[in-house]
Amino acid sequence: MNPTKFTNPETVDFSDWVENTETLSDVASSSASVKLAAILNHPRSLEEAHSNALFPLGHWLQFTPSSVQDELGADGHPKLGGFMPPLPLPRRMWAGSSIDFHRPICVGQQLSRITTIESITPKNGSSGALCFVVLRHDVAADQTLALTERQTIVYREAVPVAANPQATSRPPREDTPAPEGWDWVETKRPDTITLFRYSALTFNSHRIHYDLPYATEVEGYPGLVVHGPLMATYIMDSFVKHHPEAVITSFTFQARSPIFVGEQLHVVGRVEDTSSDASSEQLSVVAPGGGVAVTAHITFR
Numbered sequence: 001m002n003p004t005k006f007t008n009p010e011t012v013d014f015s016d017w018v019e020n021t022e023t024l025s026d027v028a029s030s031s032a033s034v035k036l037a038a039i040l041n042h043p044r045s046l047e048e049a050h051s052n053a054l055f056p057l058g059h060w061l062q063f064t065p066s067s068v069q070d071e072l073g074a075d076g077h078p079k080l081g082g083f084m085p086p087l088p089l090p091r092r093m094w095a096g097s098s099i100d101f102h103r104p105i106c107v108g109q110q111l112s113r114i115t116t117i118e119s120i121t122p123k124n125g126s127s128g129a130l131c132f133v134v135l136r137h138d139v140a141a142d143q144t145l146a147l148t149e150r151q152t153i154v155y156r157e158a159v160p161v162a163a164n165p166q167a168t169s170r171p172p173r174e175d176t177p178a179p180e181g182w183d184w185v186e187t188k189r190p191d192t193i194t195l196f197r198y199s200a201l202t203f204n205s206h207r208i209h210y211d212l213p214y215a216t217e218v219e220g221y222p223g224l225v226v227h228g229p230l231m232a233t234y235i236m237d238s239f240v241k242h243h244p245e246a247v248i249t250s251f252t253f254q255a256r257s258p259i260f261v262g263e264q265l266h267v268v269g270r271v272e273d274t275s276s277d278a279s280s281e282q283l284s285v286v287a288p289g290g291g292v293a294v295t296a297h298i299t300f301r
Contacts, residue, residue, distance in 0.1 A: 012122055014085055014120035014122070017084075017085040017117055017120055018117055018118070018119060018120060019116060019117060020083055020084075020116070020117045021114060021115065021116045021117075022083045022114075022115045023112060023113070023114050023115075024063045024112070024113045024115070025110070025111065025112050025113075026062040026063050026111045026112075026113070027108065027109070027110060027111060028054060028058070028062065028105050028106060028107050028108060028109045028111055028141065029061065029062065029107070030046050030049040030050055030107040030108070031046070031049075032058070032061040032062070032201060033049040033054055033055065033058060033061075033107060034046060034049050035061075035197070035201050036055055036058065036061060036201060036233075037049075037055075038197075039194060039197050039198055039201065040233070040234075040237050049107055050107050050108070052107075053104035053105060053106055054104070054105045054106070054107065055233075055236070055237075056101065056236055056240070056248050056251065057099075057229070057232065057233055057236050057251075058105060059105065059111075059113075059137075059139050059146075059147065059149075060202060060229055060233075061201060061202060062111055062113075062139075063111070063113050064202055064203035064204075065078055065203050065204070065205070066203075067079075072205065073090070074090070074218075075090065075091075075092070075206060075207055075208070075214075075219075076205035076206050076207040076211075077092060077205065077206050083115075083117075084117070084133070085120060085133075087131050087155050089129060089130070089131055089155035089156055089157055090157075090158050091155065091156045091157065091158055091159075091219065092153060092154065092155050092156075092206075093153070093154045093156075093228070093255065094151065094152075094153055094228045094229060094255065095132070095152045095153065095154045095228075095254065095255055096151075096152050096228075096252070096253050096254035096255055097149050097150065097151045097152070097232070097251075097252065097253060098149070098150045098250070098251075098252040099147055099148070099149045099150075099250060099251045099252070100147060100148045100149075100249070100250050101146070101147050101248055101249055101250065101251070102145050102146055102147055102148070103141070103144065103145075103146050104146070105139075105141045105146050105147075106141070109141040109142045110141070110142055110143075111139060111140065111141055111146075112139070112140045112143075113137055113138065113139045113140075114137070114138045114140075115135050115136070115137050115138075116135070116136045116138075117133065117134075117135060118134040118135065118136045118150065119132075119133070119134045120132070120133050120134075121133075121134075125156070127156060127157065127159050128156065128157035128159065129156065129157050130154060130155070130156045130157075131154070131155045131156075132152060132153075132154055133152070133153045133154075133155065134150055134151070134152050134153075135150070135151045135152075135153065136148065136149070136150050136151075137149040137150075137151060158219075159220060160220075161216075161217060161218070161219075161220040172223070172260060172261070172262040172263040172264075172288070173260075173263055173287070173288035173289060174288060174289075175264040175288060176264075176288050176289055176290055178266050178268075178286075179266060179268060179286050179290065181270070182268040182269060182270045183242075183269055183270040183271060184238070184242050184268070184269055184270075185266050185267070185268050186234070186238040186241070186266070186267040186268075187264060187265070187266050187267075188234055188264070188265050188266075188267060189262065189263070189264050189265070190226050190230065190259075190261060190262075190263075190265075191261060191262055192210075192224065192261055192262075194230075195209050195210060195224055195226065195227070195230075195261055196210055198227055198230045199227070202227075202229070204227065208221060208224065208225045209224060209225060209226075209227055210224065212224055221258065221260065222260060223260035223261050223262070224260060224261040225258050225259075225260060225261075226258070226259045226260065226261060226263075226265075228253075228255040228294070231253075231255070231259065231265070231285045231293065231294045232251075232253040232294065232296065234265075234267050234285065235253065235267055235269075235283050235285060235294065235296045236251065236298075238267040238269065238283075239269055239281065239283060239298055242269065243281075243300065246279075246300040246301070247300055247301045248298060248299070248300045249278060249299045249300060249301060250297075250298065250299045251296065251297070251298050252296060252297045253294055253295065253296040253297075254294065254295050254296070255293070255294055256292055256293060256294060256295060257287060257291060257292070257293050258293065259285070259287050259293045263287070263288055264288060265285050265286065265287060265288075265293065266285070266286040267283070267284075267285055267286075268283065268284050268285075268286060269281050269282065269283040269284075270282055272297075277301065278299045278300065278301055279299070279300055279301070280297065280298065280299045280300070281297070281298045281300070282295075282296075282297060283295070283296040283297065283298065284296065
């Protein structure tokens with residue numbers, strides 16, 4: 001695909017890539033479970049990990065990228081091509097996921113993940129060309145379907161740093177009080193150590209999370225970016241803390257705006273519906289200043 005022909009992405013035909021599949025195998029890891037608990041400040045032994053199901057989002061610690069160094073792009077991510085279409089859009093973001101949970105995953109189970117490209121939707125946005133790729137991940141444990149996730153990834157053009165209104169370096173935004181009107185609030189402040197440990201645990205080499213000169217001078221952020229799935233993990237962890245007996249049946253999250261290292265964030269939740277067999281809860285990550293960084297929704301029994 002020639003980048004010079006991508007000036008109007010809505011005219012590009014991606015039909016040959018839709019329904020592409022990739023299958024990976026793994027074993028549910030007790031070590032990863034213990035390390036995620038450590039990042040969330042929950043001491044856990046290997047014995048405890050073996051006696052409990054994985055954290056509801058624990059599958060994100062499995063099937064981690066294994067591209068060799070020569071297959072990485074300038075941003076630290078694996079280059080596109082092969083399974084994924086070779087989009088000439090160098091910026092990428094995990095925009096959100098929708099997950100249906102069918103059964104728990106336990107440490108030691110044999111895992112398989114079949115990933116299917118469900119859709120590729122090119123658009124022209126205010127900042128240039130965009131492309132939304134939806135991947136369906138069907139994860140099985142010991143050959144029984146455990147969950148189905150639809151993950152949305154957004155690819156976009158590189159915006160010149162000088163044209164990016166976020167590009168001016170500044171210290172973290174000032175703390176703001178916890179918002180009112182929610183059933184519960186949990187306050188977090190991810191630092192550089194948190195971002196490093198989460199990147200290492202998920203083998204995520206995207207440089208916006210650890211390489212400050214790259215994040216500010218190339219991608220135009222004012223600081224290191226907190227991982228979207230880490231914020232989703234904070235949401236899930238906080239929900240489980242406040243609903244320890246809940247059996248979660250679905251989880252969706254959507255990233256709306258970035259939060260940067262050292263900034264205070266508030267994870268909030270409130271019950272939305274308890275009128276049926278399955279209850280639901282609305283959740284958010286609230287950024288400094290009161291803006292919403294992530295929205296989420298959980299259904300549970």
